[in-house]
Amino acid sequence: MPAAADEFQQQVIVQSKAWVKQFIIGHGICPFAYREYERDSIRYAVIEQRKMAATLKAIIEQCVYLDQNPQVETTLCIFPNGYEGFYLYLDLLDLADELLIEQGYEGTYQLASFHPDYCFDGVAYDDPSNYSNRSPYPTIHIIREAELEKALENYDKPESIPERNIKYTREKGAAFFEQILQNCMNAKHKPEQE
Template structure:
């Protein structure tokens, strides 16, 4: 995951805000040991509590190496996780970004290179501090253009970013 973050996400500026936090070592990589939905949600709550009590951690990548190989199962976890954060009063405090090795945007073809913007070596919930995200977005010239720029980058013929993303995902297996 660190290689994916450093070489793909930061290296190709997929997320223009990740580089600063990567260099500051303010990103936590947490691995969920459980493969049952309940254990995964408990891991999410634990990471929220860790962020609550540890301001030097800017963001957490909660990684699920087992139990979410099927993308539909992952989408179920994501839906439950969002509802859980809301029910615990974390709406407006933390935001989830989602990544899965087989990520496919609704309405997109499976082989569309745009899907690689949300593909990672393992199913992952990315917990972001909403206040930090809002602050970063205010200082970016074109935050609304980030997704389109990434899609264009990955859809370029012979895209080095797409080639790298595919190599990283292939290497995990």
């Protein structure tokens, strides 16, 4: 991989890690993320394919990676190019869900979705609740279902998590979360000195 491409990917990872730490963990959006962040068991996979078929293949390759690396708990597939449009991203997500079933991964992995322009169905675009699923880049989170089920069993009222996030994001307001996303985008990769 050319050095410039590697630098770009590292920058995307730094920005995404900042989002996980500052937003997802820092504001309690996902109560299960802290443990995996601290264990360094989150894989950040920058997928630069722009064509749907190649992108779907790359997502399945990440599932295979998880199959072969049980120490990695979860993968964030990050798409810095090609899926900026929310509706195209939703098409990708739908096809990825279908492909997981076709490839025999139903019940093994599930997908969670994040996008810079995320908008819940039936909710106004500028509603702060959308920020619970907004991220610096279009991202598909591959989650091990068995581990998620274990985490949910040990969490009091897991069904309250989305309700809590809606309430919290609306209390804080869109400008608050927009600033967090901007801070994450400003995070800089520091190349190693030779």
